[in-house]
Amino acid sequence: xxxxxxxxxxxxxxxxxxxxxxxxxxxxxxxxxxxxxxxxxxxxxxxxxxxxxxxxxxxxxxxxxxxxxxxxxxxxxxxxxxxxxxxxxxxxxxxxxxxxxxxxxxxxxxxxxxxxxxxxxxxxxxxxxxxxxxxxxxxxxxxxxxxxxxxxxxxxxxxxxxxxxxxxxxxxxxxxxxxxxxxxxxxxxxxxxxxxxxxxxxxxxxxxxxxxxxxxxxxxxxxxxxxxxxxxxxxxxxxxxxxxxxxxxxxxxxxxxxxxxxxxxxxxxxxxxxxxxxxxxxxxxxxxxxxxxxxxxxxxxxxxxxxxxxxxxxxxxxxxxxxxxxxxxxxxxxxxxxxxxxxx
Amino acid sequence: xxxxxxxxxxxxxxxxxxxxxxxxxxxxxxxxxxxxxxxxxxxxxxxxxxxxxxxxxxxxxxxxxxxxxxxxxxxxxxxxxxxxxxxxxxxxxxxxxxxxxxxxxxxxxxxxxxxxxxxxxxxxxxxxxxxxxxxxxxxxxxxxxxxxxxxxxxxxxxxxxxxxxxxxxxxxxxxxxxxxxxxxxxxxxxxxxxxxxxxxxxxxxxxxxxxxxxxxxxxxxxxxxxxxxxxxxxxxxxxxxxxxxxxxxxxxxxxxxxxxxxxxxxxxx
Amino acid sequence: xxxxxxxxxxxxxxxxxxxxxxxxxxxxxxxxxxxxxxxxxxxxxxxxxxxxxxxxxxxxxxxxxxxxxxxxxxxxxxxxxxxxxxxxxxxxxxxxxxxxxxxxxxxxxxxxxxxxxxxxxxxxxxxxxxxxxxxxxxxxxxxxxxxxxxxxxxxxxxxxxxxxxxxxxxxxxxxxxxxxxxxxxxxxxxxxxxxxxxxxxxxxxxxxxxxxxxxxxxxxxxxxxxxxxxxxxxxxxxxxxxxxxxxxxxxxxxxxxxxxxxxxxxxxxxxxxxxxxxxxxxxxxxxxxxxxxxxxxxxxxxxxxxxxxxxxxxxxxxxxxxxx
Numbered sequence: 001x002x003x004x005x006x007x008x009x010x011x012x013x014x015x016x017x018x019x020x021x022x023x024x025x026x027x028x029x030x031x032x033x034x035x036x037x038x039x040x041x042x043x044x045x046x047x048x049x050x051x052x053x054x055x056x057x058x059x060x061x062x063x064x065x066x067x068x069x070x071x072x073x074x075x076x077x078x079x080x081x082x083x084x085x086x087x088x089x090x091x092x093x094x095x096x097x098x099x100x101x102x103x104x105x106x107x108x109x110x111x112x113x114x115x116x117x118x119x120x121x122x123x124x125x126x127x128x129x130x131x132x133x134x135x136x137x138x139x140x141x142x143x144x145x146x147x148x149x150x151x152x153x154x155x156x157x158x159x160x161x162x163x164x165x166x167x168x169x170x171x172x173x174x175x176x177x178x179x180x181x182x183x184x185x186x187x188x189x190x191x192x193x194x195x196x197x198x199x200x201x202x203x204x205x206x207x208x209x210x211x212x213x214x215x216x217x218x219x220x221x222x223x224x225x226x227x228x229x230x231x232x233x234x235x236x237x238x239x240x241x242x243x244x245x246x247x248x249x250x251x252x253x254x255x256x257x258x259x260x261x262x263x264x265x266x267x268x269x270x271x272x273x274x275x276x277x278x279x280x281x282x283x284x285x286x287x288x289x290x291x292x293x294x295x296x297x298x299x300x301x302x303x304x305x306x307x308x309x310x311x312x313x314x315x316x317x318x319x320x321x322x323x324x325x326x327x328x329x330x331x332x333x334x335x336x337x338x339x340x341x342x343x344x
Numbered sequence: 345x346x347x348x349x350x351x352x353x354x355x356x357x358x359x360x361x362x363x364x365x366x367x368x369x370x371x372x373x374x375x376x377x378x379x380x381x382x383x384x385x386x387x388x389x390x391x392x393x394x395x396x397x398x399x400x401x402x403x404x405x406x407x408x409x410x411x412x413x414x415x416x417x418x419x420x421x422x423x424x425x426x427x428x429x430x431x432x433x434x435x436x437x438x439x440x441x442x443x444x445x446x447x448x449x450x451x452x453x454x455x456x457x458x459x460x461x462x463x464x465x466x467x468x469x470x471x472x473x474x475x476x477x478x479x480x481x482x483x484x485x486x487x488x489x490x491x492x493x494x495x496x497x498x499x500x501x502x503x504x505x506x507x508x509x510x511x512x513x514x515x516x517x518x519x520x521x522x523x524x525x526x527x528x529x530x531x532x533x534x535x536x537x538x539x540x541x542x543x544x545x546x547x548x549x550x551x552x553x554x555x556x557x558x559x560x561x562x563x564x565x566x567x568x569x570x571x572x573x574x575x576x577x578x579x580x581x582x583x584x585x586x587x588x589x590x591x592x593x594x595x596x597x598x599x600x601x602x603x604x605x606x607x608x609x610x611x612x613x
Numbered sequence: 614x615x616x617x618x619x620x621x622x623x624x625x626x627x628x629x630x631x632x633x634x635x636x637x638x639x640x641x642x643x644x645x646x647x648x649x650x651x652x653x654x655x656x657x658x659x660x661x662x663x664x665x666x667x668x669x670x671x672x673x674x675x676x677x678x679x680x681x682x683x684x685x686x687x688x689x690x691x692x693x694x695x696x697x698x699x700x701x702x703x704x705x706x707x708x709x710x711x712x713x714x715x716x717x718x719x720x721x722x723x724x725x726x727x728x729x730x731x732x733x734x735x736x737x738x739x740x741x742x743x744x745x746x747x748x749x750x751x752x753x754x755x756x757x758x759x760x761x762x763x764x765x766x767x768x769x770x771x772x773x774x775x776x777x778x779x780x781x782x783x784x785x786x787x788x789x790x791x792x793x794x795x796x797x798x799x800x801x802x803x804x805x806x807x808x809x810x811x812x813x814x815x816x817x818x819x820x821x822x823x824x825x826x827x828x829x830x831x832x833x834x835x836x837x838x839x840x841x842x843x844x845x846x847x848x849x850x851x852x853x854x855x856x857x858x859x860x861x862x863x864x865x866x867x868x869x870x871x872x873x874x875x876x877x878x879x880x881x882x883x884x885x886x887x888x889x890x891x892x893x894x895x896x897x898x899x900x901x902x903x904x905x906x907x908x909x910x911x912x913x914x915x916x917x918x919x920x921x922x923x924x925x926x927x928x929x930x931x932x933x934x935x936x937x
Contacts (some may be wrong), residue, residue: 102774176630179916181908183871184889188635188905191893215426233446240438241513242403242430251459255450274756278875281758282890301879303776306769313766316759323754 003336010328017322021138024131025094029108031171032132032291036113036123039065041309042075044118052079060085064112068214083112108231118311121299130315135292137280138322139274140207140292144264147211152218153261159219160226161249170222185213186275190284206285208273218264222257229253259337266330270323276321277319293319347379349517350548354412354574356398365544371400373409374573377520382516385543385550387581388559389596390570396553399570400521403431403551404438404543432512434464441522443502447494453480454490460512479508482545484538500531504538510545519551524559536563557596561585569593620920631909632685635902636678690906691899695892700903704885708907710779711884715897715911717800718807719866726812730819731846737824746820749813757872759812761879763773764802775799777881778832803873803880810872818861822854829853851878852926859923866915870908 020027028092047060050080061084063077089108096102108114117126159170190207197205228237235252261335273293280287280294281301288295296315305312356373372395380386390396400405404413405421414421421432423560440446447456457476461467467475477487483504494502503523510518520539524532540563543550554560560567561581569577569584577584588594678748681691690700733742768774775781781795827850835849877886885904892900 109836174732179871181867183874191901232442234448242433243463304624307379
């Protein structure tokens with residue numbers, strides 16, 4: 001039973017993380033494309049509880065940033081005015097989950113913009129870009145994995161069920177895809193498709209490209225499951241009652257593939273998200289101004305950014321809790337599958 | 345009496361892969377002929393590799409013989425196509441050796457029992473449920489077990505369930521492919537008794553496949569010994585055990601512990 | 614012997630398959646290198662057509678493939694439009710650099726993973742094993758992109774390591790030993806990223822394989838004979854566990870090549886990675902195809918090497934009857 005509990009905990013973590021991303025509008029104080037040309041490359045706002053006179057305040061506050069000329073540290077805090085951090089504020093309008101018009105934000109402030117993760121060259125709030133960018137990257141991962149799982153199921157089931165020459169050809173084809181370094185393939189394929197496209201098109205391109213390249217491993221696994229399930233006595237028995245191929249597949253063989261497919265999905269989603277990040281990072285993926293985790297990191301390729309604006313690195317860490325949760329779910333699923341196999 | 349099943353010159357060659365049992369080169373069934381009278385039990389005894397599993401599969405319509413005839417109910421099963429075969433299938437059912445692998449672990453007992461009825465499209469949901477519960481009682485299980493998964497059942501209970509499933513379509517013939525071999529000794533006796541009861545209750549014909557010569561002698565009216573795809577000796581149990589003619593029979597006798605035990609009295613006809 | 618022959622044919626088949634695939638993908642491209650030129654009002658359309666004909670881009674696909682295949686067999690990988698020179702030499706220089714990185718990373722990875730995995734398996738469930746497992750799990754969760762960027766950030770901020778390239782300015786005037794040191798300094802960070810990315814999976818597999826073997830009766834017998842622990846582990850146990858590990862080795866090469874692509878770009882290592890990305894962005898067709906093919910060649914060669922290793926290490930392969 002603890003295996004189930006383990007799986008449940010990881011799933012809860014995963015759902016919570018995705019929930020935050022899904023409700024990006026609520027958790028971010030501003031939109032992802034709103035520019036603030038007065039504050040390019042602002043460092044993360046420091047939250048204080050102690051003011052300049054040594055008084056403690058329960059509500060955290062921060063100071064507005066003023067540009068300083070001529071110093072390497074561009075901004076200084078304007079300590080003349082405390083700007084308290086307010087929670088559950090009314091801010092700019094957005095659509096919750098892309099559908100419900102809303103204007104409530106988790107936190108915000110009057111008079112000045114708070115940059116919890118700093119701002120980029122156009123003064124856009126990095127926190128907002130991370131949250132909204134997560135929507136793009138995670139969605140790309142999910143859709144791509146959906147395509148891959150579907151292809152893997154169809155091809156693997158066909159190979160396993162029909163056997164013979166169909167199996168041979170399909171598996172040789174799969175080996176080809178498995179043998180190649182995936183990133184090179186991804187790049188190669190991306191290379192030959194139009195480069196300068198709209199964000200939506202680019203997004204779809206990435207999804208389709210990564211989805212169609214990764215089918216080989218799921219297909220092989222599904223094939224293995226189908227091959228062994230086909231030979232099981234209970235399948236034979238069902239055939240002995242006069243069951244059709246379609247019935248056998250639907251009722252007996254397909255359920256056996258579910259655990260393999262779920263585990264594969266849990267393993268592949270982070271990989272696909274990473275693929276999107278890599279492509280976008282190099283300018284081959286989702287273009288500006290749409291934020292994705294990948295293109296948020298793109299300007300880290302500039303030496304000056306690395307040198308002076310360290311907070312631009314922070315978005316990379318956003319993916320780590322996601323990776324962790326997905327791996328947790330995948331290994332819990334794996335353990336559960338092994339465990340139930342022994343029991344039966 | 346007209347035999348219920350008549351097998352004539354059955355030959356089965358495998359092409360290399362997917363060979364059940366010990367998979368040797370050469371035909372699995374090499375000109376097998378025998379017949380079974382209705383209501384009787386014929387035991388097919390042989391070592392592994394002798395072709396008995398292949399024979400079971402051919403008789404149940406799960407493998408196509410390379411040549412030969414299987415006469416049942418006026419038809420030659422071998423010559424039927426899949427559609428015609430579907431009408432015949434309910435009448436010959438198979439009980440497998442391993443009750444763990446022959447029952448889908450994801451199904452409940454009820455689902456297992458109603459599956460044949462669903463596949464053959466007999467009756468509505470309630471009728472199927474009733475029939476399943478009745479079957480449970482027939483094999484000595486309680487009606488409450490219907491919604492349990494197979495993981496909660498013991499080996500003996502599982503095999504009872506498998507037998508109940510085989511009976512769901514009211515077959516005329518039950519092929520028991522080593523159906524007792526995977527069970528503990530004490531359970532074997534119980535299930536064997538159950539089978540005997542069922543045979544008289546439902547006027548079933550049994551084809552009892554085993555490697556245990558003594559068990560065969562105890563349960564059957566006639567024994568046919570198989571060796572390397574052929575029937576090498578046939579006769580009533582007493583004769584086969586007391587005066588084995590073929591070397592294969594002698595080997596089987598030697599394999600059974602305490603094989604100098606004389607068989608019981610013949611069962612009443 | 615037949616085993617090796619089969620693997621060789623398999624490798625050749627793979628290369629063929631990839632070359633066809635890449636060529637096929639190239640035909641999907643709407644427009645080609647000269648498509649951009651066509652939009653330029655200063656260049657006459659006739660010039661573009663003439664250029665196209667010169668580079669034979671106007672021929673149908675099978676013809677182009679056949680021509681290209683023929684030239685590849687003669688060692689000519691095509692022509693780079695951007696650099697206006699043959700692809701081959703350009704690629705080889707970069708490939709050499711990539712190999713330098715990946716071979717070093719592979720050696721280090723396995724050099725670390727074997728002792729770590731063996732030690733873990735030996736002390737299964739105890740503190741060393743738990744520590745190593747947790748560290749590896751932690752590493753697994755951090756993607757190579759994060760690691761590469763992070764180390765780059767560190768290099769820039771600390772100034773301890775060079776932030777890119779293969780050699781410092783004034784490299785040629787250094788003594789051989791200093792040259793080596795300079796190279797090593799440039800290599801450290803990229804290699805570290807590659808090793809840290811590849812290590813978790815390999816350690817896990819070594820651990821699993823060794824754990825399976827350490828229980829075997831023949832090993833217990835050997836221990837009973839009083840053979841020393843070190844010899845026992847590495848001369849007796851490891852070869853028995855080698856089979857799945859060698860397959861993993863083949864697989865890890867592919868993963869490493871993919872990783873190196875990214876790492877080279879991020880850390881400005883002049884290998885095939887940045888070259889390929891540049892070619893993609895400028896639509897330099899034959900460079901892209903050549904690059905993909907070359908990387909496949911490395912992969913296939915590496916896998917074949919793994920097969921050779923397997924053949925040498927596992928006597929069962931040699932005596933196995935042709936079952937399949």
